[in-house]
Amino acid sequence: MALGGFETYPEIVRRLKSGDQKYLDLGCCFGQDIRRLVTDGVPGEVLIGSDLHQGFLDLGYSLFKDKWTLKSEFIAADVFESRSALTSLEGSIDIIHASSFFHLFGYEGQKKIARRIVQLLKPQKDSLLVGRQVGNINAHEEESSASGSGNMFLQNVDSWKQMWSEIGKETGTKWKAEAALEDWPMVGNKVSWHKEGTKRIFFSVRRL
Ligand SMILES: C[S@@+](CC[C@H](N)C(=O)[O-])C[C@H]1O[C@@H](n2cnc3c(N)ncnc32)[C@H](O)[C@@H]1O
Numbered sequence: 001m002a003l004g005g006f007e008t009y010p011e012i013v014r015r016l017k018s019g020d021q022k023y024l025d026l027g028c029c030f031g032q033d034i035r036r037l038v039t040d041g042v043p044g045e046v047l048i049g050s051d052l053h054q055g056f057l058d059l060g061y062s063l064f065k066d067k068w069t070l071k072s073e074f075i076a077a078d079v080f081e082s083r084s085a086l087t088s089l090e091g092s093i094d095i096i097h098a099s100s101f102f103h104l105f106g107y108e109g110q111k112k113i114a115r116r117i118v119q120l121l122k123p124q125k126d127s128l129l130v131g132r133q134v135g136n137i138n139a140h141e142e143e144s145s146a147s148g149s150g151n152m153f154l155q156n157v158d159s160w161k162q163m164w165s166e167i168g169k170e171t172g173t174k175w176k177a178e179a180a181l182e183d184w185p186m187v188g189n190k191v192s193w194h195k196e197g198t199k200r201i202f203f204s205v206r207r208l
Pocket residue numbers: 002026027028029030050051052053056077078079080098099100101104
């Protein structure tokens with residue numbers, strides 16, 4: 001379970017339990033992290049999941065058997081589309097979670113996602129992005145059949161901070177980007193993208 005592993009998790013749960021803040025899980029897949037938040041006492045009404053594939057959202061309902069009880073909204077949308085079902089959420093989200101998501105794309109793709117996140121978050125202090133993904137001690141871009149987009153940029157702490165510094169300058173906004181690389185017990189298994197230097201990177205980006 002991804003979300004529960006974040007340092008910011010108690011803050012996220014506290015803020016969302018108040019009932020007046022909104023959370024978006026970008027690339028939520030089956031929406032498992034949304035269900036984790038509900039289990040931890042967050043009202044489902046403040047949670048929104050979004051994924052490219054409607055089929056994954058439907059499978060989430062089948063898996064958790066909660067189509068008629070879960071109050072959260074799920075939206076099928078491509079994060080790269082400037083006009084989509086996400087458009088109505090612009091400027092209204094307090095916390096965005098994006099796990100195993102940025103790494104599906106190259107550096108320029110990741111910057112496009114970051115700019116979309118700036119648009120979606122409330123333009124106010126403490127708007128927050130959290131997530132984790134595959135990273136590498138040496139930040140680099142590589143071709144990858146696993147990513148779907150054909151390439152993936154593997155971030156380290158410095159490149160992550162650098163990207164958010166660029167995003168801040170380009171959008172006229174200020175962010176405190178933090179990240180940490182952690183060992184990944186799965187590394188060593190025969191998975192194509194587990195190359196030398198592979199780590200997991202956990203991050204948070206907070207609007208100042
Ligand atoms: C590797 S999964 C991560 C799922 C979940 N966040 C997790 O950590 O387990 C990446 C998800 O991103 C979604 N995705 C890929 N490209 C997307 C896009 N352009 N817009 C929105 N979602 C996308 C995929 O459908 C998939 O569900």
